[in-house]
């Protein structure tokens with residue numbers, strides 16, 4: 072059967088091969104994970120849990136889900152695992168549903184400091200509307216301001232404190248979060264979606280000794296399929312022996328119907344691959360590459376939030392050039408063959424839609440097998456595009472729309488950007504998507 076969809080998939084695959092991907096929350100999964108995603112596991116309904124399903128015919132699915140749970144229990148050293156949440160946001164919602172009542176206070180890192188929407192971003196998110204959100208921020212060095220976390224916790228007595236980020240380049244101090252959570256008797260939930268691969272690869276301290284519940288997506292540094300895992304620690308279960316069954320019930324019937332069994336199988340495979348010694352090499356290479364990239368960018372005069380990185384990502388701060396430059400630079404980079412995402416910076420002078428930063432990370436390029444030489448080249452291309460693209464946004468809604476329309480039209484045929492693109496493609500094509 073011919074269908075334009077297959078042509079579009081081929082185009083997308085070619086884009087991935089030809090270009091350099093720096094979105095720190097993306098990754099390429101292994102061929103083995105890919106193999107199970109297109110199987111008949113997708114056909115089956117399996118509401119419930121292994122041994123307790125609402126549908127017949129789940130004998131094999133039970134074994135697959137149990138293996139996924141068992142492997143993750145072993146990998147993280149935790150007694151409880153749920154792999155059914157369809158992705159990170161529903162997983163966080165399920166955790167909140169399990170631990171909180173409407174109106175309870177939730178504390179999380181503010182979006183502009185690198186926090187995630189589902190950790191209580193006010194007004195526009197489920198967690199921020201149903202719960203009482205309190206958001207903490209960063210100190211003058213762009214690190215989590217633990218004095219403020221403590222002050223806010225003592226004042227607002229949160230039911231849940233989130234230690235988790237989506238655009239934060241530094242190590243998370245779970246022990247410090249624990250001290251504060253204990254002072255106010257709050258649940259401590261870690262969202263390690265971005266750094267799971269670094270945690271299991273030994274490049275970031277584990278949240279397991281300090282947190283009650285841990286959530287992670289499975290498709291970022293973990294290199295699995297799209298999905299999520301929810302873990303409960305010994306500590307969490309000691310606090311509430313019913314914690315596991317509360318999380319199970321929050322997922323189904325609370326929020327979801329049937330699990331995506333092909334993804335569950337992919338999570339089981341990714342967990343096995345993360346136990347192999349080569350995964351440690353991958354995690355180290357991600358961090359090493361980020362170090363090279365950060366240093367080269369800063370040597371090129373590019374400002375990074377917090378002046379560096381300790382993990383897989385960094386946030387470029389364009390405010391020294393002009394505020395709200397993130398949209399233009401991200402677009403110009405895409406034309407030049409490098410895709411990243413615009414991002415807010417701390418004390419953002421623009422807005423989340425027209426922010427002043429760019430978030431870049433090394434998980435994708437490291438999975439392809441790129442190393443220090445390529446990081447230097449990529450960083451120099453980013454610096455060149457930045458200097459070429461210093462065109463501030465005008466004020467006014469209509470003026471901005473018109474400016475960006477012209478900006479894009481011009482960028483699409485900008486020879487400077489297109490020449491860089493040719494060099495990028497030549498380099499990128501030398502690397503597979505997933506280097507075994």
Ligand code: DSN
Nearest residue numbers: 095096159187237238
């Ligand atoms: N969208 C993910 C990220 O890019 O970090 C988080 O949900």
